[in-house]
Amino acid sequence: MDITDPTARPRLAPHVRMVFNAARGEHALLSPETVWVINATGAAIVELCDSQRTIAEIGAELRGRYDQVADGDVQRFVADLVTKHGMEVDHG
């Protein structure tokens, strides 16, 4: 099963949540032992990872908002976090 499958529906893992850290002015994903600092694009992706939208739909939605969203950006971001147990995906 390929975690970068465009039909996969990602969501944050149950123990992970996103915060905006006002002291630093940056977004971060928090989990029991890890802080992942993410940029604004990453935060926009996470907000769309609701286990309903597919990776392809998230990419399309972001391209409607931003000028530069490279093919594969969402896949790479999600796959990286899935590998680190920060995200989960449903297939089909």
Place this chain on the structure above:
Amino acid sequence: MDKPYGLLAELTYSCPLQCGYCSNPLQLDDYRDELSTEEWKRVFSEAADLGVLQLHLSGGEPLQRHDIVELVQHANQLGLYTNLITSGLGLSTRRAEQLRAAGLDHVQLSIQADDQALSDQIAVTSSFERKRVAAGLIKKLGWPLTLNVVLHRQNIDRIGGILDMAEAMEADRVELANTQYAGWAGPNQAELLPTRDQLEGAEAVVQAARERIGDRIDIIYVIPDYYSKYPKPCMDGWASRQFTVVPNGEALPCPAAHELARGLNLPPATVREHSLEWIWTESPLFQQYRGDAWMPDPCRSCDRKEIDFGGCRCQAFALTGDAARTDPVCHLSPDHGLVEAAVAAANDPQRPKDGPLIPRAKVGRTKRAVGATPGKTAGTPVQLSRTVLKGT
């Protein structure tokens, strides 16, 4: 200087267990004058202002604090990710429901082995069954469950059974870290350090379990650094990412730095006298080993100095009496013979496998409690070196 991401709040050194691998300091009596509820709340607020995102509530046993729910609620309102590091003793259904309602994000439960007799023996307390009940309660209330089993010579051969137990408990993460020889684990090091054969066996079991279990459980396995070629990047560098506040309000750059801090004879960095911002940015203790100006050779000229930061200052202090030396774990350290001798002793075929551990002492909760109802003790060594991954 970056801002800290994590605060380890060691709320109390009181604990119902007496594990010989405990990382709490030997001089437990020095920490009885615990911060009040209001003082801890102020510490959490200042931490959040300083940029802290994660709050690890530990001890001792943090559930020994009667104000634990109030403290969690305050931290949650500040937006902190709250992590309770517990033995499970004291986690009644009512307490757990209150903590859930207060917004506690995550629970890390310590268990000493997968076998009741061995687990209770290591904890020096009848506790295994209560821990099993606590694990079920944690899952039932919908928390992610991290199971923490500190590994050592006396339980590492049970690692297969421990992983089976984690599966049966539906743990989301399991931390199988070999003991760091800080605090009570220091005098117990010879009885805790496993043999090379034990480690090879354990690694094979972990590898097979990872293939079998796949993504269902995140398995973290850490070998004893005595068997590593290079030291671990302890705390990602001194006073770099996180810090600790101990029960009496002293702030430490590392959870094991109690004795080191006193040995330096620097003015104490305590939250009762200073703001967290001053402690983090200006206190002599936190400045002491920041950056690399303090480094001796071989670290100073080593191209790994940005990778492991010279290793663990507390380990250097514990083994050599000088916290500014290269971590003796490193094969390049002039003191590496100390570690080699310990490894050789652990692998001596004449050495019995299970000798007695010195149980961690019991300690009362506050100075007022002296002589009245002594509390009990043990702690869950906390592994905090992997906290920040930038740039995802």
